[in-house]
Amino acid sequence: MLELLFSGGIVASVFSHILYKNYDLTMFMNGVLGGLVAITAGADQMSTSEAMIIGAVGGIIVVLAIALLEKLKLDDPVGAIAVHLFAGMWGTLAVGIFGDMASTKQFMLQLAGVGIVGAFCVLSALIIVLIVKATIGLRVTKEHEIGGLDDAEHGMSAYADFSVSKK
Numbered sequence: 001m002l003e004l005l006f007s008g009g010i011v012a013s014v015f016s017h018i019l020y021k022n023y024d025l026t027m028f029m030n031g032v033l034g035g036l037v038a039i040t041a042g043a044d045q046m047s048t049s050e051a052m053i054i055g056a057v058g059g060i061i062v063v064l065a066i067a068l069l070e071k072l073k074l075d076d077p078v079g080a081i082a083v084h085l086f087a088g089m090w091g092t093l094a095v096g097i098f099g100d101m102a103s104t105k106q107f108m109l110q111l112a113g114v115g116i117v118g119a120f121c122v123l124s125a126l127i128i129v130l131i132v133k134a135t136i137g138l139r140v141t142k143e144h145e146i147g148g149l150d151d152a153e154h155g156m157s158a159y160a161d162f163s164v165s166k167k
Helices: 002-020 025-040 048-071 080-098 104-135 142-147 149-154
Strands: none
Touching: 002 025, 002 048, 025 048, 025 080, 048 080, 080 104, 142 149
16 A cells, blocks of 8 residues: 555656656655645546556656746746646546546546636636736735745744844
């Protein structure tokens, strides 16, 4: 059972080491999470070996997605987009490849589902962002940005070790 849990983490760690020539604990942890996210869509339909394959591919996808997001200069400091979006899309598609009713038709249905949900999320987010931008704005003042939003919005520092000294 432990090998099922860690297949995404082990593969992500080894793959990351191949690419970057170092072992990165965060890649291992995000690989574990990516593997778990990937198997979630079809957990009731997969054998242990299929779940391990799906988790392992999820781990590789997380490493590649983190690299892609960094290259595109998109901020994802904890890898949440790589883990949940990219590994989640893989897991949804994997149902059409490995699931009980795996077929070309099922894969295409899963692909359509990913596309429809993606389009809905993009359009919904765009509408919300435009409404916020038109009403209260999307940016904070320069002073609040430099001083830190924890202090500006909550009156205290969340991380004392990282606070900017006011002396």
